[in-house]
Amino acid sequence: MSSRTFSDSSLIGVVGVGSFGTVIANMLAEKNQVLVYARNAEVVAEINENHTAQGKSMHESIVATQDPQQLCESCQTIFFMVPSSAFQDVARKFSPFLQPYHLVIHGTKGLCLDLPEGQSLDEVKNLDRNRILTMSEVLQKETVAVRVGCLAGPNIAKELSKGQPAATVIASKFNEVILEGQRLLRSEKFQVYGNSDIIGVELSGVLKNIIAIAAGALAGLGLGENARGLLISRGMVEMVHLSRALGGSVKSAFGLAGVGDLVTTCNSVNSRNFTVGYRLAKGEKLPQILDEMEEVAEGINTVKIIKGFLEASDLRAPITENLYRVLFEDLEIEEALQFLMKYPFNVDVDFV
Amino acid sequence: MEEKYIKHKYDPILPSKDEWPVVKLARERKEFVKKVSENAQGRILKLTSNNMEILKEELETTRYREKLRIKQNPWVVDPDDEGAFWGKVKESLLHASSETSLSKKQREAIYKEILESITSRYSEEIASNFKHQHYKFIRSVVTFGFARLLNAARVKGFRSIFSNQYTLQDKIQITGETDQLRDLATKGTIVMVPTHFSNLDSILIGWIISVLGLPPFIYGAGLNLFNISIFAYFMNALGAYKVDRRKKNLVYLETLKTYSKEAIQFGCHSLFFPGGTRSRSGMIESKLKLGLLSTAIEAQRNNYQEGITGISGKIFVVPVTINYHFVLEAPSLIRDHLSITGQERYYKENDEFSTSYKISKFLVKFFTKGSDISVSVGRAMDVLGNYVNEKGESLDQHGRVIDTSHYFRSGGKVTVDSQREEEYTHMLGRRIVEEFHRINRVFSSHLVAFTAFELIKAKNSKLDLFDLIRLPEEEIFIEYEEFKDACQRVYDQILILRDQGLIKIAPHMKRSLEEIIAHGLDNVGMYHAKRPLIRNKKGQIVTEDMSLLYFYHNRLHGYELENLF
Numbered sequence: 011m012s013s014r015t016f017s018d019s020s021l022i023g024v025v026g027v028g029s030f031g032t033v034i035a036n037m038l039a040e041k042n043q044v045l046v047y048a049r050n051a052e053v054v055a056e057i058n059e060n061h062t063a064q065g066k067s068m069h070e071s072i073v074a075t076q077d078p079q080q081l082c083e084s085c086q087t088i089f090f091m092v093p094s095s096a097f098q099d100v101a102r103k104f105s106p107f108l109q110p111y112h113l114v115i116h117g118t119k120g121l122c123l124d125l126p127e128g129q130s131l132d133e134v135k136n137l138d139r140n141r142i143l144t145m146s147e148v149l150q151k152e153t154v155a156v157r158v159g160c161l162a163g164p165n166i167a168k169e170l171s172k173g174q175p176a177a178t179v180i181a182s183k184f185n186e187v188i189l190e191g192q193r194l195l196r197s198e199k200f201q202v203y204g205n206s207d208i209i210g211v212e213l214s215g216v217l218k219n220i221i222a223i224a225a226g227a228l229a230g231l232g233l234g235e236n237a238r239g240l241l242i243s244r245g246m247v248e249m250v251h252l253s254r255a256l257g258g259s260v261k262s263a264f265g266l267a268g269v270g271d272l273v274t275t276c277n278s279v280n281s282r283n284f285t286v287g288y289r290l291a292k293g294e295k296l297p298q299i300l301d302e303m304e305e306v307a308e309g310i311n312t313v314k315i316i317k318g319f320l321e322a323s324d325l326r327a328p329i330t331e332n333l334y335r336v337l338f339e340d341l342e343i344e345e346a347l348q349f350l351m352k353y354p355f356n357v358d359v360d361f362v
Numbered sequence: 363m364e365e366k367y368i369k370h371k372y373d374p375i376l377p378s379k380d381e382w383p384v385v386k387l388a389r390e391r392k393e394f395v396k397k398v399s400e401n402a403q404g405r406i407l408k409l410t411s412n413n414m415e416i417l418k419e420e421l422e423t424t425r426y427r428e429k430l431r432i433k434q435n436p437w438v439v440d441p442d443d444e445g446a447f448w449g450k451v452k453e454s455l456l457h458a459s460s461e462t463s464l465s466k467k468q469r470e471a472i473y474k475e476i477l478e479s480i481t482s483r484y485s486e487e488i489a490s491n492f493k494h495q496h497y498k499f500i501r502s503v504v505t506f507g508f509a510r511l512l513n514a515a516r517v518k519g520f521r522s523i524f525s526n527q528y529t530l531q532d533k534i535q536i537t538g539e540t541d542q543l544r545d546l547a548t549k550g551t552i553v554m555v556p557t558h559f560s561n562l563d564s565i566l567i568g569w570i571i572s573v574l575g576l577p578p579f580i581y582g583a584g585l586n587l588f589n590i591s592i593f594a595y596f597m598n599a600l601g602a603y604k605v606d607r608r609k610k611n612l613v614y615l616e617t618l619k620t621y622s623k624e625a626i627q628f629g630c631h632s633l634f635f636p637g638g639t640r641s642r643s644g645m646i647e648s649k650l651k652l653g654l655l656s657t658a659i660e661a662q663r664n665n666y667q668e669g670i671t672g673i674s675g676k677i678f679v680v681p682v683t684i685n686y687h688f689v690l691e692a693p694s695l696i697r698d699h700l701s702i703t704g705q706e707r708y709y710k711e712n713d714e715f716s717t718s719y720k721i722s723k724f725l726v727k728f729f730t731k732g733s734d735i736s737v738s739v740g741r742a743m744d745v746l747g748n749y750v751n752e753k754g755e756s757l758d759q760h761g762r763v764i765d766t767s768h769y770f771r772s773g774g775k776v777t778v779d780s781q782r783e784e785e786y787t788h789m790l791g792r793r794i795v796e797e798f799h800r801i802n803r804v805f806s807s808h809l810v811a812f813t814a815f816e817l818i819k820a821k822n823s824k825l826d827l828f829d830l831i832r833l834p835e836e837e838i839f840i841e842y843e844e845f846k847d848a849c850q851r852v853y854d855q856i857l858i859l860r861d862q863g864l865i866k867i868a869p870h871m872k873r874s875l876e877e878i879i880a881h882g883l884d885n886v887g888m889y890h891a892k893r894p895l896i897r898n899k900k901g902q903i904v905t906e907d908m909s910l911l912y913f914y915h916n917r918l919h920g921y922e923l924e925n926l927f
Binding site for chain 1 (some may be wrong): 604746748758759760762763764766769771774779782789
């Protein structure tokens with residue numbers, strides 16, 4: 011087994027070929043052999059035959075497989091690039107083949123729930139921190155991989171695929187994971203920073219999606235830059251408090267994956283979360299918007315989970331709470347905005 | 363089924379004492395000490411990145427601190443030549459830095475020489491002096507003597523001193539994964555990590571190891587215990603090596619870690635109290651001292667590096683909890699705890715085990731009073747905290763066999779990465795704490811203390827902990843019915859936790875609630891001058907000492923039971 015296990019150490023695995031997964035696979039393929047995993051047989055065939063994944067072009071050297079075992083046995087470093095809704099399933103699927111020597115880096119900006127069997131979020135009364143999992147926590151819970159890391163930062167797939175300059179953060183408690191991520195991804199156009207506060211970085215990436223929906227809504231209402239500045243700064247405060255309550259450090263919220271990503275997403279019409287907010291403000295209904303989107307807007311699920319967490323703790327997060335009411339309780343956006351304008355935030359900065 | 367306490371005596375797993383790793387180590391003591399000293403030097407040179415300037419600074423700091431220690435905090439056990447030794451170190455340091463004619467190479471040689479003299483001195487001091495004859499003697503004293511005392515106390519009448527009605531095992535109940543422990547001890551190396559509440563623990567664990575038929579474990583005991591000659595004799599006989607908490611310098615700490623690591627690699631079963639010292643608050647340790655724990659991980663990696671991948675080179679971590687109704691030192695422990703957390707105050711290492719008289723008094727008290735103790739042995743884990751099966755193979759969370767050496771591999775081979783191992787040490791520490799909670803056995807006394815304290819806290823919700831503890835005791839009372847209801851709630855929740863495998867309960871906890879409460883009230887801190895909890899004439903529940911109540915209540919901290927109030 012061992013000869014097969016360590017056969018080709020330069021082969022890098024990528025799990026998931028959504029827009030971000032495809033971009034990362036292409037970037038990795040600049041320097042290394044890449045093996046990608048896709049669930050769907052047609053997608054695998056499409057990559058191997060046409061070098062495209064759902065229409066997006068893929069580096070010619072990239073090979074696809076449908077077999078988790080093959081991927082785990084041929085790669086020592088694996089990137090998980092799957093949406094949070096599928097993350098637990100994929101982790102479970104890979105779990106029998108992952109070994110403690112694997113380095114796993116994920117690029118998912120979402121949260122999962124660890125609920126008692128048969129229960130849904132609405133039935134759980136006390137949604138405490140133990141029940142909320144970041145993706146690295148999912149990996150550690152479901153698999154034997156311990157050297158895990160995450161990839162976060164202002165990385166809009168469209169811009170990356172055009173080769174525009176950008177940077178990202180690799181966060182891990184293990185230096186070797188950060189170094190490996192930097193070795194594999196760093197290029198003239200792509201800078202890679204390291205951070206040891208993996209929970210803080212993951213949470214920054216997750217929480218900023220909430221603010222991005224709100225930013226989209228402001229834009230949809232036709233409000234201007236003053237309003238956006240207000241939102242970004244208040245959103246930042248909310249992110250810091252939430253992140254701290256969930257175990258992240260304040261510092262990471264000020265990094266590339268925090269404020270960097272927040273500003274980018276709040277200004278980007280390419281962002282899915284931003285688009286959801288924008289279309290809501292234009293009067294569309296949530297189910298209809300979600301139906302028409304190709305890929306998930308992680309922020310929706312995040313709002314739901316954070317709302318549950320707020321109820322179980324004595325924290326207040328006015329933007330998230332009001333957004334929840336807009337998304338799920340038919341509150342009009344204008345009313346939510348009114349509410350926020352009257353909210354007694356009288357201290358500008360209270361966390362430094 | 364879990365009531366089955368181990369009552370019979372096990373056969374020794376290694377009948378011939380010559381096979382005991384600790385005996386082998388004692389035989390090779392001289393070479394071993396030398397090896398420790400050499401490896402410690404290597405580590406320190408690596409830590410100072412072979413930079414002579416940094417090494418020089420470390421040596422100077424060490425010398426300075428040692429001088430200060432000798433002056434400010436001398437102990438009986440300290441050797442007489444200490445002053446002379448450090449004086450010589452000072453001279454050599456001065457010589458190396460002031461002599462202009464020395465070449466860089468020569469200067470380096472001097473510093474290394476000084477380092478060597480210090481590490482050999484330290485390793486010699488740390489090393490244990492195990493003597494089998496003494497061990498045998500102590501073991502019989504403990505079992506025989508204490509059994510006599512026990513019978514004298516429990517069976518009425520003078521002649522009872524010769525009675526065999528009760529044995530030590532009636533008093534100290536051993537439960538849990540003892541068979542696995544015995545089995546793995548013949549195959550690999552055990553690192554046992556018990557909770558630490560009382561100075562009695564060292565002797566207790568030593569005795570339990572012998573009851574289970576295991577060869578003696580080596581462990582680090584505070585050098586202060588060696589101040590008293592009778593204790594020194596005990597400790598040496600049990601295979602203890604010496605840990606001096608006064609010495610915090612890099613050279614000492616590295617030598618100590620090297621000693622522990624080398625002993626584990628040698629195959630000596632070891633014992634660490636991972637909490638460092640006794641739990642001052644009465645809580646199960648949640649923050650562990652990771653220094654010694656890291657040596658288990660290092661030893662494991664070293665074995666893999668040397669190609670010892672089989673079970674003979676595998677290290678098993680076995681958590682153990684010791685449960686008491688009564689901790690003799692509780693009043694001073696909790697006082698320390700409150701003064702440390704309560705205010706910034708200079709805190710001096712002192713303990714009530716300062717004279718032989720006090721120890722004997724304690725032992726007599728302990729063995730003559732009928733307060734039971736249970737020891738639960740947890741499932742063995744590898745150094746990453748994965749459970750192991752009967753073959754000693756590590757299992758992942760889904761029960762699949764995995765190879766522990768893979769944790770130390772990168773790029774296909776075992777590599778040294780100290781940052782990685784530091785992180786692994788944290789992970790192992792968290793796993794041990796988790797296991798402590800899981801194998802902790804709830805006693806009736808824990809239940810009543812916890813419930814009473816939480817009720818009082820809930821009634822005074824505006825007060826912080828320190829004000830709460832300063833409440834005048836005569837003003838505090840709880841009506842029995844109210845108390846009983848609350849106990850029921852906590853008890854129900856404990857049963858739920860037990861069904862989830864998150865805690866264990868003692869057999870006496872299966873009686874009716876009334877009986878449990880009565881048992882608990884009788885037993886909680888039973889021999890303190892001021893009782894933490896009693897029932898007064900009106901039938902109300904009252905306390906005579908809030909801080910003691912807090913101490914015993916803390917045993918159930920960490921299960922989120924306080925949310926019930």
